Amino acid sequence: MLASIARPVEAQSDPALRIDAGLATIQQPAIGTVRGRETADAALLAAFWRRPLDRATLLASGNLTYARDSLAAVQAVAALSVPWRREPNLRTDIGGAGATFSLRSAGTGGNANAFVRQHLVRDADGGWVGGAVGRTRRDGVPSATTSADIGLWRRWRFLYGSASVAYQHSSDWLLLYTAGELDVRAETEYDLVDLQFTLQARGGPHDLTLAWTRRRVFADGPVSVPALQGSGTYQLTDRVALLASVGRQLADPMRGLPQADLAMAAVRVSLGPQPLPIMPRAVVAEATVRDAPTGEVVPPGEPVARLLEIRVEASDTARVTVAGSLSNWDPIPLRWDDGVWIARVPITAGTHRIGIRVGNGPWRAPRNLARVRDGFGGESGLLVVP
Amino acid sequence: MRALHAPRWRILGPALVALLLGQPLVVPALQGQASSVALAIPDAKTRLVVEREIARAVSRGLPSAPLVAKAMEGVTKLAPPDRIRAAVAAQAQRLEQARGLLGPTPTEAELVSGAEALAAGIPSAMLKQVRAAWPTQSVVMPLDVLTELVARGVPPKQALERVVTLMRRGATPVQIAGLGAAVQADVAAGLAPDAALEVRARGVMSLLPSPAAAAALAPSGRRP
Numbered sequence: 185m186l187a188s189i190a191r192p193v194e195a196q197s198d199p200a201l202r203i204d205a206g207l208a209t210i211q212q213p214a215i216g217t218v219r220g221r222e223t224a225d226a227a228l229l230a231a232f233w234r235r236p237l238d239r240a241t242l243l244a245s246g247n248l249t250y251a252r253d254s255l256a257a258v259q260a261v262a263a264l265s266v267p268w269r270r271e272p273n274l275r276t277d278i279g280g281a282g283a284t285f286s287l288r289s290a291g292t293g294g295n296a297n298a299f300v301r302q303h304l305v306r307d308a309d310g311g312w313v314g315g316a317v318g319r320t321r322r323d324g325v326p327s328a329t330t331s332a333d334i335g336l337w338r339r340w341r342f343l344y345g346s347a348s349v350a351y352q353h354s355s356d357w358l359l360l361y362t363a364g365e366l367d368v369r370a371e372t373e374y375d376l377v378d379l380q381f382t383l384q385a386r387g388g389p390h391d392l393t394l395a396w397t398r399r400r401v402f403a404d405g406p407v408s409v410p411a412l413q414g415s416g417t418y419q420l421t422d423r424v425a426l427l428a429s430v431g432r433q434l435a436d437p438m439r440g441l442p443q444a445d446l447a448m449a450a451v452r453v454s455l456g457p458q459p460l461p462i463m464p465r466a467v468v469a470e471a472t473v474r475d476a477p478t479g480e481v482v483p484p485g486e487p488v489a490r491l492l493e494i495r496v497e498a499s500d501t502a503r504v505t506v507a508g509s510l511s512n513w514d515p516i517p518l519r520w521d522d523g524v525w526i527a528r529v530p531i532t533a534g535t536h537r538i539g540i541r542v543g544n545g546p547w548r549a550p551r552n553l554a555r556v557r558d559g560f561g562g563e564s565g566l567l568v569v570p
Numbered sequence: 571m572r573a574l575h576a577p578r579w580r581i582l583g584p585a586l587v588a589l590l591l592g593q594p595l596v597v598p599a600l601q602g603q604a605s606s607v608a609l610a611i612p613d614a615k616t617r618l619v620v621e622r623e624i625a626r627a628v629s630r631g632l633p634s635a636p637l638v639a640k641a642m643e644g645v646t647k648l649a650p651p652d653r654i655r656a657a658v659a660a661q662a663q664r665l666e667q668a669r670g671l672l673g674p675t676p677t678e679a680e681l682v683s684g685a686e687a688l689a690a691g692i693p694s695a696m697l698k699q700v701r702a703a704w705p706t707q708s709v710v711m712p713l714d715v716l717t718e719l720v721a722r723g724v725p726p727k728q729a730l731e732r733v734v735t736l737m738r739r740g741a742t743p744v745q746i747a748g749l750g751a752a753v754q755a756d757v758a759a760g761l762a763p764d765a766a767l768e769v770r771a772r773g774v775m776s777l778l779p780s781p782a783a784a785a786a787l788a789p790s791g792r793r794p
Contacts (some may be wrong), residue, residue, distance in 0.1 A: 271723060512639060514646070534710070536644070539646075547646075547647050548666070556717075558647070559644075560659035561653070566721050569747075570751070
């Protein structure tokens with residue numbers, strides 16, 4: 185359930201449709217005067233859909249979790265991700281989500297929320313700030329939640345790290361009461377502050393993520409709750425991947441979801457026209473024009489005056505290609521040379537559009553070039569050679 | 571040798587026919603070129619719609635090469651046929667618009683640069699201002715640099731002002747290209763694009779003759 189919620193901010197340029205199906209063991213607090221835990225085996229089904237438009241990206245996701253009489257939940261998220269016209273590094277996500285649930289631990293009801301988030305996305309780092317409002321009805325009792333979060337991320341070669349702080353104010357007291365995070369009287373409002381650090385390693389078909397959260401609950405008195413969650417993906421083929429996740433997911437009043445300790449395994453099948461990008465974040469590509477050494481000959485054998493040198497830092501298990509107006513958009517493979525993918529291509533004076541592709545990921549502009557829209561929902565690098 | 575001395579009617583005949591049909595002479599050749607290049611598209615449906623779109627553009631006197639390149643870009647990026655057709659049609663529209671703005675007789679390279687500038691969001695009136703600054707020289711490089719600056723985040727008005735000033739002060743295409751490269755290096759080093767442009771434009775300007783001398787030295791020859 186809880187681990188397979190698709191994030192609404194995967195605003196890449198390629199269309200995508202993927203389905204996750206799997207099994208999970210979920211351990212939740214049992215409701216009652218004596219606190220205990222109960223374990224349920226659940227089936228998971230989730231779908232994620234993304235469609236690029238001319239000036240925005242539409243995203244939608246939904247998931248179903250079912251464990252007979254102890255747990256049933258359906259969630260749906262829809263979002264629009266809009267890059268800024270004048271500043272392509274800025275992007276605004278806006279969207280909403282809805283859920284209906286029947287949980288032995290946390291009652292029966294539904295939830296709706298809306299969010300807006302502003303992103304700064306640069307090649308190797310970025311950040312976001314956002315907010316959301318949500319309403320939940322649990323066993324006929326309404327509650328409200330507001331939240332704000334801010335975060336930073338940075339990439340070092342194949343490592344991606346982020347740090348964020350999220351603040352939530354909620355009147356959904358039953359949710360935390362059952363989780364054992366709050367020992368309060370009924371109808372109490374509370375504040376949550378989550379400090380989260382995430383570390384992700386991406387290399388070739390592998391993807392490992394570790395998330396550590398420290399939650400401070402402020403109600404009658406502050407309570408501190410830690411949570412650690414690990415997850416991994418292994419890309420079997422362009423279209424099929426295995427997912428696994430284990431750890432604790434803290435209660436989420438914004439979405440009406442209770443705390444759960446879970447272990448999950450699933451298969452992901454990508455059905456869209458573009459398979460999953462294997463490692464979009466691990467790419468650092470640069471394009472530089474150099475004078476060719478005297479007598480330099482590049483196949484097919486013509487002496488050249490100038491060379492475009494493309495250098496890409498990516499896993500040695502990926503394949504890397506460059507294409508552009510200089511090759512009439514015929515992909516040219518890069519070669520692996522001492523830890524870097526590299527290609528030297530003869531180039532003439534004029535304006536060239538260039539794209540780099542790693543594995544089956546989207547075509548991207550080298551990071552040191554100006555980026556222009558390509559008319560296909562993506563981008564190209566613009567290079568002016570005098 | 572016989573071919574060189576072919577009867578004049580063999581040369582004038584197609585010209586007269588083309589004139590009567592109201593079509594430019596280059597059309598049949600370009601149509602053939604478009605078809606043969608577009609045939610490299612593996613998907614039959616995509617190939618058909620792209621060929622039609624290019625043929626339509628060529629019949630309006632537009633060059634086929636930039637349209638074929640746009641189609642090939644879409645094929646390489648695995649774009650769906652509708653999207654490729656739309657991108658080619660949009661490129662043709664921009665080429666046509668650039669032809670009107672950079673008139674009276676822009677070169678193919680100027681059309682391509684003008685279309686790129688429009689695609690980058692540069693207002694059409696600015697293309698006219700670039701042409702007005704250099705009515706007889708090729709505006710390929712000024713347009714390319716203007717496009718690059720705007721794509722890097724320099725406000726179009728500021729970028730135009732600097733580029734046009736350099737053009738009027740007698741900067742060479744290489745000096746204007748150097749401005750783009752220097753701004754690129756500054757931005758990569760962390761400077762804001764508009765600040766980088768200001769600094770670099772002043773640097774290039776300091777190497778140029780005074781406005782009066784520039785007017786006296788202004789080239790009068792026709793662009794290549």
